[in-house]
Amino acid sequence: MKRLLPSLFLATLASLSTQAQAPKWPAITQQTKPWTRWWWEGSAVNKADLTHLLTQYQQAGLGGMEITTIYGVKGAESQxxxxxxxxWMDMLTHTLTEATxxxxxxxxxxxxxxxFGGPWVAPVDASKYVAYSTYSVKGGESLPEPVSxxxxxxxxxxxxxxxxxxLSDPVATNKNLQTLALDQVRFExxxxxxxxxxxxxxxxxxxLTSKVGADGKLSWTAPTGTWTLYALFQGWHGKQVERAGPGGEGDVIDHLSKTATDHYLAYFDKAFKGYDVKPIRAFFNDSYEVDDAQGEANWTPLMFAEFQKRRGYDLRQHLPAxxxxxxxxxxxxxxTDYRETISELLLENYTxxxxxxxxxxxxxxxxQAHGSPANILDLYAATDIPETEGEDLTRIKFASSAAHVTGKPLTSAETATWENDHFLSKLSDVKKAVDRMLLGGVNHVFYHGTxxxxxAAKWPGWLFYAAVEFNPQNPFWTDFGKLNQYAARCQSFLQAGQPSNDVLxxxxxxxxxxxxxxxxxQHFDGIEHGFKGMPIEATSEMLLAKGYGYDFISDKQVQQVVNAGKGLTTSGGATYQTLLVPEAHLMPLPTLQQLLKLAxxxxxxxxQSQAPDDVPGLGSLATRRAAFKKLLAQLNFAATKQAGVQQATVGKGRVLLGKDVSQLLAQAGVKRETLVDNGLQFMRRSHAKGHYYFLANWGEKAIKGWVPLHTAAKSAALYNPMTEQTGMASVRTSAQGTPEVYLQLAPGETCILDTNEGPVTGPAYTYLTPAAAAQPLTGPWDLAFLSGGPELPARLQTRELASWTTLAGEAGKKFSGxxxxxxxFAMPQGxxxxxxxxxxxxxxxxxxxxNGQPMGTLIGPVYQVFLPKSRLQPTNTLTVTVSNLMANRIADLDRNHVDWKIFYNTNMPAKLKExxxxxxxxxxxxxxxLESGLLGPVTLTPASLGAPVQ
Incomplete structure (x- = not known):
C-alpha cells in the first residue's frame, strides 16, 4: 500500500466540527510575517515601481523589507x-510612506x-592593521638603518x-568605482x-620611540648586552565596502575606534536632516567581514592606551610575546589579553x-555579529535584534542564546541564502531552511533576498547573485504566499511566551x-570557527542530539545571573536548571567567583571532565591565580550513588563533576526531551499555563503514534501551520507518569503544540486513519498553460502524467511558469x-x-490533501495548478546566448563548479x-476521521 500521511493538509476539517470553538491561532502581524532583504541595485529606483513592488510584496504575505543598496545594473547607469x-532620501521617504x-x-x-564604510570615511577613520620590524643591536653600537x-x-x-x-589616493576620489569594483587597496x-x-x-x-627622528634615524647607543628592537607601525588595511552601490564605495571604518564610529554615523545624521525617517524600525549591519581580505584589521590608534586601561599593564613591555x-x-x-581587548573595543566602540x-x-x-574577532555572544547581547545565518543549528543558537539570556524578544536570520545553485531552489527547500532557523531559536526570518x-525590465529582470530569487519573476511566486502564511503562523507562536531551556x-x-x-x-562564527576541536564542540552537538534545551552564555553574561531557588535566572528573566562548563581549562577569576556564589x-x-585549573591573561597574574586556587580548594568532591559523578557541596548548592554529560545532567535534575529519539526536532517556549512546542519531522518516515513530553501537560492544543487545522490533541499519561501526545507528521511536516498544565476542553483534533487501499485517478487530463514564458505551449490532453517538458514539445522544454x-472522477466507492x-x-x-472550491496549496515535500465526503458530488472536477522553477527558461536564454547577466561587481557567480x-x-x-508539472501518480485513499486508540 502507498504510504499514508494522515494529518497532511486537512484544512477543511475544522469546518466539519459541531463542537465548541476550536483553539485560535495568534494574530498574524507585521512582525510575525517573514520579511525579506530588498536589494536596491544602483539605487536605480523610481516612485511608481516602488509602490507597485511594495504592493506585490504585501499581497504575497511579506511583513516588511530591509533596504540594502548595492551595485548597479549595466544599462541603467542614467537611473x-x-x-x-x-x-536617494526622497526615494527612501516615499518608500517609508507607502510601506506605512x-x-x-x-x-x-x-x-x-x-x-560599514563609504566615501566619507577619511583615512584616519579607516580600518587599520599593525606591522612590525625587528632589529638586533649589540652593546656600544647604534642602529645603522632607519626605523621605517x-x-x-x-x-x-x-x-x-x-x-x-x-588609482588615486584615497580610493573614494576615483571615478567609475562601479566598474572598478574594488575589494582591497593599499598604496605603497x-x-x-x-x-x-x-x-x-x-x-x-x-x-626608544622618542629617539626616532622624522627621517627614521634612531639616536641611541645600546648599553651593555645584546638588544632586540621591536618597531610597530600602523598600516591602512585597505578593505573596501563589498558590493557597494553608487555613492557608497570607499574604505571600511575602524570598528575598534569610537571616534571613527561616531564620525561615520554623523554622516547619516547630516543626510537625514529635514527628512522623516521615524518609520525606519531598525538599522542593519550585514556581518563583520572586514578580514576576508588580505591581512586583518587588528589595530587602532589608541590600542596601547586601551590595553593599559583594560588589562592593567603596558603591552609595549611584552611585544615579543x-x-x-x-x-x-x-x-x-x-x-589572550590582546584578543580580549579587541573584543571589548568592538563591543563598546562599535556595537x-x-x-x-x-x-x-x-x-x-x-x-550580524558572527565572523567578528570577539566574543560574539556579547556583541549579539548588545543588539536589539540579533541576526544569524547559515545551516548549522549550533551556529544559529549563538544569536538566539544571546536573545534568550538577555531578554530580547526577537532573533532574526538571513534565510535561504544559497540553498542550491541559481534557479534550483524549491519552496519546499526554503521551508526547510525556515524550519531550521525556527528550531535554532530564530523567530523573525528574513529571506535573502528580493x-x-x-x-520595464525584460525577464528575468534584475537579480542578485545569491541563489534564491524571491521576486515576482520567479514562477514559485504564485504559491509563495502559502510559505509566508506558514512562516507567519509558526512565528506567531515563537514570538510569544518565554525561552524554555534547561541548561546554560x-x-x-x-x-x-x-x-x-x-x-x-580569531574570528568567531558559531562552533565551527573559533571553537573547532574544543570539548564544547562535541558537547553542544550531543545536547542537541539528545534533546536537551540549552543556551550559550558568556563570562560577562554569567555576572548577571541570579539565583531562583535551586534554579538560575539571567538578566533577561529566562530561567534555567543548571549551568554546564564544558571542560574549560582557563576561566576568568570573576566567573569562577560568580559560579561558586550561585552554588x-x-x-x-x-x-564536565575537570574543574578549570588556571586564570587567563598576564596582568596581576600571581594575585589572581592565588585567589583562583583558593576558591578551587573549597571544592571537596566525593563520589555519589551515580557511578562516574562526583559532588562537592557548596553552601546551599553543589558542584557536580564527571565525564558523562548525560549522567551529570540527570544528577542535576535536568530531563531531556526524548521525542528526539523518534526522529523529531523541537524548539520549546514557556507561557503562563504551559509550553509551546515547535516540532519538525525531518526523517524519511511518517510519524504516527504517541510522543512523550517532558514538561507538565494535562492537555494540548495541536496546530498544523501549513494546513491551519487546529484542535485539542489526544493526550495520555505514560507508565512513567509523563504526558504523551498523539501525533501524525509526514516527512518534512511540522506542528505546534500549546500545552497546558491543567485540563482544557474543546473540539478534538481530527486524526485520519486509512480505511482501504489507494485508488488511482487515471485521467484523461486536460493540460493548459496559464502564464509564464518565453511562450505558452499549446493546450493538450494526456492520459499518462509526465513532465510537461516531454508532453509539450520544444515549447514545454523551455517553459517556466x-x-x-x-x-x-466519480464519487469513490466506500x-x-x-x-x-x-x-x-x-x-x-x-x-x-x-468542483471549483480551493482545497489547499501544496509546496512539498509531500503533496496530499484530505477531501471530505461532503465536498464531493456524483461526478467531480479536479483542477491542479502547478508552477515550476525559473531554471528551464534560464537555460534556454543561456543556450541562445542572451545576455541577462548584466550586473556590476559580482555578476552571477555559480555556487557549483559544473x-x-x-x-x-x-x-x-x-x-x-528539469521535470516540471504534475508527475503523479494521483491516488485517492479512503480514510476515516476520529481520535486514536488509547
Whole structure:
C-alpha cells in the first residue's frame, strides 16, 4: 500500500466540527510575517515601481523589507542614485510612506553593501592593521638603518585585475568605482611608527620611540648586552565596502575606534536632516567581514592606551610575546589579553556606540555579529535584534542564546541564502531552511533576498547573485504566499511566551583566545570557527542530539545571573536548571567567583571532565591565580550513588563533576526531551499555563503514534501551520507518569503544540486513519498553460502524467511558469469520511481545487490533501495548478546566448563548479530540462476521521 500521511493538509476539517470553538491561532502581524532583504541595485529606483513592488510584496504575505543598496545594473547607469543623496532620501521617504500605508515594516542597512564604510570615511577613520620590524643591536653600537616600514601595495578587485598606478589616493576620489569594483587597496607608502621598544638579553626594556627622528634615524647607543628592537607601525588595511552601490564605495571604518564610529554615523545624521525617517524600525549591519581580505584589521590608534586601561599593564613591555617570540606561557597570556581587548573595543566602540546612536532616531539595531574577532555572544547581547545565518543549528543558537539570556524578544536570520545553485531552489527547500532557523531559536526570518526590478525590465529582470530569487519573476511566486502564511503562523507562536531551556552552556572563550594561529586574531562564527576541536564542540552537538534545551552564555553574561531557588535566572528573566562548563581549562577569576556564589545560594553547577585549573591573561597574574586556587580548594568532591559523578557541596548548592554529560545532567535534575529519539526536532517556549512546542519531522518516515513530553501537560492544543487545522490533541499519561501526545507528521511536516498544565476542553483534533487501499485517478487530463514564458505551449490532453517538458514539445522544454491539470472522477466507492488525495510527485508547487472550491496549496515535500465526503458530488472536477522553477527558461536564454547577466561587481557567480562558464560566471547552457508539472501518480485513499486508540 502507498504510504499514508494522515494529518497532511486537512484544512477543511475544522469546518466539519459541531463542537465548541476550536483553539485560535495568534494574530498574524507585521512582525510575525517573514520579511525579506530588498536589494536596491544602483539605487536605480523610481516612485511608481516602488509602490507597485511594495504592493506585490504585501499581497504575497511579506511583513516588511530591509533596504540594502548595492551595485548597479549595466544599462541603467542614467537611473543610478547616489547613496544618501537628497534624491536617494526622497526615494527612501516615499518608500517609508507607502510601506506605512500598506502595513509593511522597513529596516535599512547602514551601508551601501557591507561592512560599514563609504566615501566619507577619511583615512584616519579607516580600518587599520599593525606591522612590525625587528632589529638586533649589540652593546656600544647604534642602529645603522632607519626605523621605517614601507607598506606593500595591494590592488584587488572583483572579477578583474586593476592597475594600482591608475588609482588615486584615497580610493573614494576615483571615478567609475562601479566598474572598478574594488575589494582591497593599499598604496605603497611609509607607515607611521607607533612605538620602538628595546629588549635586552638581561631582561631590561627601554622605550626608544622618542629617539626616532622624522627621517627614521634612531639616536641611541645600546648599553651593555645584546638588544632586540621591536618597531610597530600602523598600516591602512585597505578593505573596501563589498558590493557597494553608487555613492557608497570607499574604505571600511575602524570598528575598534569610537571616534571613527561616531564620525561615520554623523554622516547619516547630516543626510537625514529635514527628512522623516521615524518609520525606519531598525538599522542593519550585514556581518563583520572586514578580514576576508588580505591581512586583518587588528589595530587602532589608541590600542596601547586601551590595553593599559583594560588589562592593567603596558603591552609595549611584552611585544615579543604578542608576536609569539617569548616563552610559551607568556605568549599565550599576552595574546589572550590582546584578543580580549579587541573584543571589548568592538563591543563598546562599535556595537554599543551604534546602538546608542540608533536610539536618537527611535530605531533599533539588527546586527550580524558572527565572523567578528570577539566574543560574539556579547556583541549579539548588545543588539536589539540579533541576526544569524547559515545551516548549522549550533551556529544559529549563538544569536538566539544571546536573545534568550538577555531578554530580547526577537532573533532574526538571513534565510535561504544559497540553498542550491541559481534557479534550483524549491519552496519546499526554503521551508526547510525556515524550519531550521525556527528550531535554532530564530523567530523573525528574513529571506535573502528580493531584488528591486522595474516593470520595464525584460525577464528575468534584475537579480542578485545569491541563489534564491524571491521576486515576482520567479514562477514559485504564485504559491509563495502559502510559505509566508506558514512562516507567519509558526512565528506567531515563537514570538510569544518565554525561552524554555534547561541548561546554560558556558562558552570557554579564554581557552579559544589562548590558542595561537597564523595571525593575531580569531574570528568567531558559531562552533565551527573559533571553537573547532574544543570539548564544547562535541558537547553542544550531543545536547542537541539528545534533546536537551540549552543556551550559550558568556563570562560577562554569567555576572548577571541570579539565583531562583535551586534554579538560575539571567538578566533577561529566562530561567534555567543548571549551568554546564564544558571542560574549560582557563576561566576568568570573576566567573569562577560568580559560579561558586550561585552554588553557595542553592544552584547546581556542572563541570564536565575537570574543574578549570588556571586564570587567563598576564596582568596581576600571581594575585589572581592565588585567589583562583583558593576558591578551587573549597571544592571537596566525593563520589555519589551515580557511578562516574562526583559532588562537592557548596553552601546551599553543589558542584557536580564527571565525564558523562548525560549522567551529570540527570544528577542535576535536568530531563531531556526524548521525542528526539523518534526522529523529531523541537524548539520549546514557556507561557503562563504551559509550553509551546515547535516540532519538525525531518526523517524519511511518517510519524504516527504517541510522543512523550517532558514538561507538565494535562492537555494540548495541536496546530498544523501549513494546513491551519487546529484542535485539542489526544493526550495520555505514560507508565512513567509523563504526558504523551498523539501525533501524525509526514516527512518534512511540522506542528505546534500549546500545552497546558491543567485540563482544557474543546473540539478534538481530527486524526485520519486509512480505511482501504489507494485508488488511482487515471485521467484523461486536460493540460493548459496559464502564464509564464518565453511562450505558452499549446493546450493538450494526456492520459499518462509526465513532465510537461516531454508532453509539450520544444515549447514545454523551455517553459517556466504555471499550468493547470484538469480531470473528472466519480464519487469513490466506500463508506469512509472522505479521501486522501495524493498527487504523487509534483514539480514544484500546486494548488488543488475540487468542483471549483480551493482545497489547499501544496509546496512539498509531500503533496496530499484530505477531501471530505461532503465536498464531493456524483461526478467531480479536479483542477491542479502547478508552477515550476525559473531554471528551464534560464537555460534556454543561456543556450541562445542572451545576455541577462548584466550586473556590476559580482555578476552571477555559480555556487557549483559544473555550472561555471569560461568567463567564471554561472551558466545553465548544458542543463537538461528539469521535470516540471504534475508527475503523479494521483491516488485517492479512503480514510476515516476520529481520535486514536488509547
Amino acid at each position: 543610478f542614485i547616489d547613496f544618501l543623496s537628497p534624491k 500605508r500598506l502595513g509593511l515594516g522597513i529596516d535599512m542597512a547602514q551601508a551601501s553593501g557591507w561592512p 616600514f614601507m607598506q606593500k601595495p595591494i590592488a584587488n578587485a572583483v572579477g578583474h585585475k586593476v592597475d594600482l598606478k591608475q 607608502k611609509p607607515l607611521p611608527l607607533q612605538t620602538l621598544m628595546a629588549y635586552s638579553d638581561k631582561g631590561q626594556t627601554l622605550d 604578542l608576536f609569539n617570540k617569548a616563552a610559551e606561557d607568556e605568549n599565550k597570556r599576552v595574546l 554599543k556606540t551604534w546602538g546608542a546612536w540608533a536610539k536618537t532616531h527611535d530605531a533599533l539595531i539588527r546586527n 531584488a528591486y526590478s522595474p516593470q 552552556l558556558y562558552l570557554p572563550i579564554s581557552d579559544a583566545y589562548t590558542r595561537p594561529g597564523k595571525v593575531l586574531l 553557595q545560594n542553592g544552584a547546581t553547577i556542572v563541570l 504555471t499550468a493547470t491539470y484538469t480531470t473528472t 463508506t469512509s469520511d472522505g479521501w486522501l488525495l495524493d498527487l504523487g510527485r509534483v514539480a514544484q508547487s500546486a494548488r488543488v481545487l475540487v 555550472n561555471r562558464s569560461a568567463d567564471g560566471l554561472f551558466t545553465a547552457e548544458k542543463w537538461e530540462p
